[in-house]
Amino acid sequence: MATQLLLVTLLFLSYTLTNVMGDETGFVGSVDPKSLGLDKKQTVSHFKFYWHDIVSGSNATSATIIPSLPKYNTTTSFGMVSVMDNPLTVGPELGSKLVGRAEGFYSFTSQSQLHLSMVMNFALSEGKYNGSSISILGRYVVNDEVKDMPVIGGTGLFRFATGFAEGRTYYSDPNTGDATTEYDIYVLHY
Ligand SMILES: *[C@@H]1O[C@H](CO)[C@@H](O)[C@H](O)[C@H]1NC(C)=O
Ligand SMILES: *[C@@H]1O[C@H](CO)[C@@H](O)[C@H](O)[C@H]1NC(C)=O
Ligand SMILES: *[C@@H]1O[C@H](CO)[C@@H](O)[C@H](O)[C@H]1NC(C)=O
Numbered sequence: 001m002a003t004q005l006l007l008v009t010l011l012f013l014s015y016t017l018t019n020v021m022g023d024e025t026g027f028v029g030s031v032d033p034k035s036l037g038l039d040k041k042q043t044v045s046h047f048k049f050y051w052h053d054i055v056s057g058s059n060a061t062s063a064t065i066i067p068s069l070p071k072y073n074t075t076t077s078f079g080m081v082s083v084m085d086n087p088l089t090v091g092p093e094l095g096s097k098l099v100g101r102a103e104g105f106y107s108f109t110s111q112s113q114l115h116l117s118m119v120m121n122f123a124l125s126e127g128k129y130n131g132s133s134i135s136i137l138g139r140y141v142v143n144d145e146v147k148d149m150p151v152i153g154g155t156g157l158f159r160f161a162t163g164f165a166e167g168r169t170y171y172s173d174p175n176t177g178d179a180t181t182e183y184d185i186y187v188l189h190y
Contacts, residue, residue: 038160040190047134047185049088049099051167056176061086068108076115077108088122092170092180100124106140114142118149122185132156134187136165151187163187 033039054061062084069079088100104120122134133156138149147167154161163186171180 036159037190042188042190044163045187045189047183047187049090049183050092050096050170051102051181051183052087052089052094053084053179053181054086054094055082056178065105066107072111076110076113078111079108081105081107084120088124088183092182094180097126099126100129104136116140116142129157132158134158134161134163134185136185138165140167147181151185154187154189158187158189161187161189163189 052061055063062082064080064082066079066081068074068077072078083105084102086102087094087098088102089095090097090099100123102120102122104118106116106118106120109115109117116139118136118138118140120136122136124130124132124134132154134154135152136149137152140147140149145168147165149165149167151161151163151165153159165186166184168182168184169179170182171178173179
């Protein structure tokens with residue numbers, strides 16, 4: 001009986017120590033998933049809003065910081081990088097309710113097609129989502145009717161999130177370059 005108790009105590013101790021000290025590297029250990037809220041049921045949220053990429057005028061929200069490389073196919077803008085702080089609104093009009101901003105950058109990354117690589121953090125500012133953000137990293141194929149991009153994570157309410165975003169061009173002005181994209185984002189989160 002006493003031996004059994006000792007064994008259990010030893011097992012418990014070694015378990016606790018493993019958790020505190022981790023492996024031999026000294027900087028990694030496992031944690032109880034519950035302590036991070038991972039025992040909660042996962043939900044799927046569908047966000048819908050409009051993303052305004054305003055490149056013209058005095059109130060531009062996105063700007064080219066690196067021009068395209070002239071020695072490559074100029075019609076694909078290969079090499080061009082733009083940085084954005086684009087408003088996200090509930091409705092398609094710029095004046096409709098602001099729910100967040102898309103901070104990030106995009107670059108033209110195909111030598112033969114109009115393809116962009118998007119790096120965006122959708123920082124939400126509305127209701128309980130205020131302060132939380134959704135991160136999108138993906139390929140934006142200009143000629144695709146639905147631009148399919150992965151949600152690779154997030155902060156706040158979106159820790160451990162995964163999902164995808166669908167972008168549809170709502171409005172695009174070939175003269176100014178201004179564009180409004182309708183975003184449907186499906187996020188699996190706790
Ligand atoms: C830029 O924003 C200011 C302040 O909201 C506004 O008064 C002005 O008309 C805007 N300019 C343009 C070109 O939209
Ligand atoms: C240049 O880009 C255009 C537009 O995507 C494409 O039609 C064309 O085939 C490209 N040319 C070359 C040489 O890759
Ligand atoms: C979001 O949170 C910030 C910082 O706490 C606060 O200043 C702001 O008013 C909030 N926005 C909304 C729309 O509640």
